[in-house]
Amino acid sequence: MDKLISLQQVHKTYKIKGGLVRALNGVDFEVEQGEFVALVGPSGSGKSTLINMITGIDRPTDGEVHVAGQRLTHMNEDQVAGWRGKNVGVVFQFFQLLPSLTVVENVIMPMTYAGTYKNGRRERAMELLDLVDLADIADKYPSQISGGQQQRAAIARALANDPPLIVGDEPTGNLDSVSSGLMFSLFEDLVAQGKTMVMVTHDKDLAGKAPRIQEVRDGRLLGGAEINRRLVGNGAGR
Ligand SMILES: Nc1ncnc2c1ncn2[C@@H]1O[C@H](COP(=O)(O)OP(=O)(O)O)[C@@H](O)[C@H]1O
Numbered sequence: 324m325d326k327l328i329s330l331q332q333v334h335k336t337y338k339i340k341g342g343l344v345r346a347l348n349g350v351d352f353e354v355e356q357g358e359f360v361a362l363v364g365p366s367g368s369g370k371s372t373l374i375n376m377i378t379g380i381d382r383p384t385d386g387e388v389h390v391a392g393q394r395l396t397h398m399n400e401d402q403v404a405g406w407r408g409k410n411v412g413v414v415f416q417f418f419q420l421l422p423s424l425t426v427v428e429n430v431i432m433p434m435t436y437a438g439t440y441k442n443g444r445r446e447r448a449m450e451l452l453d454l455v456d457l458a459d460i461a462d463k464y465p466s467q468i469s470g471g472q473q474q475r476a477a478i479a480r481a482l483a484n485d486p487p488l489i490v491g492d493e494p495t496g497n498l499d500s501v502s503s504g505l506m507f508s509l510f511e512d513l514v515a516q517g518k519t520m521v522m523v524t525h526d527k528d529l530a531g532k533a534p535r536i537q538e539v540r541d542g543r544l545l546g547g548a549e550i551n552r553r554l555v556g557n558g559a560g561r
């Protein structure tokens with residue numbers, strides 16, 4: 324398995340009152356190490372569900388998921404959580420920093436959880452905060468800093484255990500265009516350093532800058548040519 328991400332015929336069905344929702348409907352999705360993929364598609368098309376399959380936050384009803392050398396579909400919840408802590412940095416739309424911890428404590432947390440960097444957690448956290456230009460506010464609480472700063476702290480936290488894969492579910496969804504642009508450049512830098520990035524975005528300008536765009540429609544992936552034509556048609560295919 325040389326792909327960093329490989330989903331084969333992944334289906335996800337949710338049971339709801341009065342029936343079933345087919346969130347994913349036979350998805351084949353492969354990502355090479357070092358790729359930068361933007362996932363786009365209408366609300367409800369299955370983007371978050373797909374992200375949750377990749378991170379192992381949720382599991383498929385049917386199909387196979389291999390990520391970073393592991394077959395997630397054959398691991399139990401604890402095994403997946405342990406694997407995720409070291410292999411996937413997840414960045415969410417609403418940042419999800421712990422409000423009772425300072426910025427630097429939030430970045431240290433994944434190292435504590437995974438038992439990594441035992442002798443230098445604070446130093447490593449400070450290096451990562453420096454990378455996202457937050458070293459000077461390391462001891463503030465999330466409520467004391469801006470949304471853009473919170474999201475950069477969330478990225479530092481995502482990098483804590485040096486995972487090969489960074490995944491974002493609308494990471495710029497709550498940021499102004501300047502902060503979104505900064506965030507995107509940061510992702511580009513990470514990819515240039517060898518990380519793999521998969522990011523859901525509604526922002527057509529940002530998606531248009533990603534080297535690969537993958538559109539999700541009704542729980543399926545559309546082919547590349549079709550997407551590029553549509554984005555060009557919308558004036559965002561630069
Ligand atoms: N936990 C859940 N229970 C029931 N239905 C869900 C759940 N999560 C997602 N869905 C449904 O699955 C479909 C895909 O959702 P989602 O992956 O969140 O789409 P997107 O992120 O593209 O907006 C939607 O119809 C949504 O309502």
Ligand SMILES: [Mg+2]
Pocket residue numbers: 370371372492
């Ligand atoms: Mg979503």
